Amino acid sequence: MAGAAGAFSLREVLAAFQTCVSERREVLLGPYLSGWRGLIRFLHSLGTIFSFITKDAVAKVQIMEGYSGGEQRERYTSLQSMVEYELANRLVDVQKRGGHPESGCRTVLRLHRALRWLQLFLEGLRTAGEDARTSTICTDSYNASLAAYHPWVIRKAATVAFCTLPSRNAFLEVMNVGTAEEAVAMLGEALPHISDVYDITQELFAQHDLLNLP
Numbered sequence: 001m002a003g004a005a006g007a008f009s010l011r012e013v014l015a016a017f018q019t020c021v022s023e024r025r026e027v028l029l030g031p032y033l034s035g036w037r038g039l040i041r042f043l044h045s046l047g048t049i050f051s052f053i054t055k056d057a058v059a060k061v062q063i064m065e066g067y068s069g070g071e072q073r074e075r076y077t078s079l080q081s082m083v084e085y086e087l088a089n090r091l092v093d094v095q096k097r098g099g100h101p102e103s104g105c106r107t108v109l110r111l112h113r114a115l116r117w118l119q120l121f122l123e124g125l126r127t128a129g130e131d132a133r134t135s136t137i138c139t140d141s142y143n144a145s146l147a148a149y150h151p152w153v154i155r156k157a158a159t160v161a162f163c164t165l166p167s168r169n170a171f172l173e174v175m176n177v178g179t180a181e182e183a184v185a186m187l188g189e190a191l192p193h194i195s196d197v198y199d200i201t202q203e204l205f206a207q208h209d210l211l212n213l214p
Helices: 010-018 029-044 051-068 079-088 104-127 134-143 152-162 168-174 180-207
Strands: none
Touching (some): 010 029, 010 180, 029 051, 051 104, 051 152, 104 168, 134 152, 134 168, 168 180
16 A cells, blocks of 8 residues: 555665666556655655645555556556557546546656655755755755646745754664665665656656646
């Protein structure tokens, strides 16, 4: 289940995203959802600060779990096969919200946008100095990604919540991989895989004009 309890470890996210891209450069849905479950545990471990993101991510992961375990599961082995199947069968509301509000394409697009924020935020944590303000790193990452898709009220609440974030070292400790230096090293190993998944998904959705689904 998407919101299943369990201690977060950056290792599980690394392992998932390492196996996410096939030899054919397809994004495999199983490892993608596993990676997201780990990222959700990471956000949950920081309390309610990110609840406005985690609640939506949990819901979206559960929708995709339903597809990957459903009658048409062979169509949802990868993001590429999902896009091909849903577009061919007109299962995506392309112009306006209609009869397919929870299509796989629309659902993954929301996760994709949130993954960009996490990618930027984790990279900011990795490269920042010990005394860097995590609130600034998080706000900058949010403004460069998710903020464009949120109404003003949510943007305002988010930036206020970010002011209560713990220190950089506290974030690195939550990753449960040892010292701060070891956490930084593992981030350096994990982030290229996350970036690769993001870039492939971005190209796929751009190719099919799916980046602005209602």
